[in-house]
Amino acid sequence: MAPTLDSFIHSAARQNLRQLSVIRNIALGGQILALIFFSQIRDIGLPILVLGAILALYAIVITTTWWRTFRYPVITELEFFCHLLVDILFFTALLFFSGGASNPFISYYLVPISIAATTLPLRYTWAITILSLAAYSWLLNFYLPIPALAPGHHHDGVSNLHILGMWLNFAVSAGLITYFVTRMARTLKQQEEQLTIQRENQLRDEQLLAIGSLAAGTAHELGTPLNTMKILVDEMVADQSGSNDDLNILQQQIEQCRLTLKQLVATAEGSADGGEDIALRHYFDRLFERWQLMRPGVQANIRYPDNLPDIHTRLHPTIAQSLTSLLNNAADASPDRVDIQVRWDRQHIELCIKDYGDGVSPQLRGRLGTAFTSSKPEGMGLGLFLTQATLQRYGGTVDIKPGRESGSETKVILPIQDVHAR
Structure with missing residues (x-):
């Protein structure tokens, strides 16, 4: 069955979701190592049980998603968008219990934005960007304080100014990624579509050339038996004393076949005009x-x-x-x-x-x-x-x-x- 545009989109979304699962596993592994380090080697007062429960739930989501890509191959762009929303939700929950915007890993919000910019339509990408920026802004005011992550917050406003600068830098970076990366991704996608069309046209032309060569040989082979049939039918018509409609129709059809073959040759010889x-x-x-x-x-x-x-x-x-x-x-x-x-x-x-x-x-x-x-x-x-x-x-x-x-x-x-x- 010939592939359709929808099948290409679903296949790309499935591959992208598998790649997202790999990125999720890497992020999960890093978070588990960080949790072990800050609980066993250097305790900074993190709520280990809560963070561990969030990571365990995230691991279940990752495993289910990986199984989903093999069990049900049809994955839409909307579903992939929802998976990125789930990542933002889990990451926001982790940051809420680990210092909020003062957590140095706050810039990880740029990862789902970058993924959306390269894989999803513009409307989904802007939605991911706005939601990530909203989550970042929310974490500026609502979070579980971790003194070790913001040691200067009680002295003066310098720390707050630093965090505000980080937020502004994130907003500018997210906007630039969303605008320019989506444009570059769209250009690459258009080039891929043009190459696909060119390959299809080339394959079609090769098939036409093969069929044309076969048709030319077939026309040559059919000429002799058609001429023989015409002679025999003409003799049968001449031998009939009365009218015979079937023979007359057969005679007309044979003559039409001969004319069609002649026209085929004439078309091949004079198609340039x-x-x-x-x-x-x-x-x-x-x-x-x-x-x-x-x-x-x-x-x-x-x-x-x-x-x-x-x-x-x-x-x-x-x-x-x-x-x-x-x-x-x-x-x-x-x-x-x-x-x-x-x-x-x-x-x-x-x-x-x-x-x-x-x-x-x-x-x-x-x-x-x-x-x-x-x-x-x-x-x-x-x-x-x-x-x-x-x-x-x-x-x-x-x-x-x-x-x-x-x-x-x-x-x-x-x-x-x-x-x-x-």
Whole structure:
């Protein structure tokens, strides 16, 4: 199944949460060592039992989070944001019982801010920054005093001025990290997305080249048996004393196959000229006429809006093949009835195809358009892949969605590159 944008986001969030668990373990280990040192080697009056209980609860959270990343792989950005909030909450609780803003480890608040700036959208990052700054500000006034951590607080206001300076330095640092690091992270993410798109386009072009080479060889191989079939059918038609509708239809289909192969060769030889200059109304009339010769049993309801502008333009020959492929898909799904509507202006062409078949399941819809994915049991999964690749090459889009009552609706939007209004 082709990866989607949501799957990439969830995968990145899962990896980020695992990295956060590593950082949590390092921080937890350092806090445990500090607690042992200040309780066994140099006692400074810390509430050991309370701090130990907080660290034990934090260890449970870390273990649960690590298990969560393997047991349930889908992790959203909101959940990752909540994990950072939990870290801020635990860190604030630890600081409350260990001197508040006078604790030298108060600057650890910058860690969740930095993590948010590199991994989360801007709104989440600012929320983490504001909450961290609010927690720091709260700890300026509400905390359990530890005299060893603020030895000069009872002499004069110098200590308070120092702590206020630390708060101001933290606020400036947090603001700079939030603003600039998020911008740099967003730039890197955009570059990664562009590289991903380039790799996908390169892979698609390689697949198209392979399919094109195969099509050229197949066209050459089909030429001889089609010519033989045409000769035999012509002789059978000539030998029939009366009319034979089946033979006539077979004769028409074979002739259409021969013309299609000839057109394939002509398209390959003359694709550089970009197609002939033609009126759009005449272009689509001819397209639908050829398609109905191939699918005579399909009841096609073709509609043009009134007052369409008389636009002349050049459309590459492969575009007609792509549109014909979409029409054939609709005819396969709904042999009795296909509704078609075409409209255009000076900028775009819009083709809507409505069939009344079984429709496309939501699971398959996200995969349609990738190579070797088909909604038909006998399909090879190349038609829609080639169609999308061709139309995207010329700036077009293909959207397939369920119909209002039944079947599917296919919408093609194609920009007009070279417009001549007459």
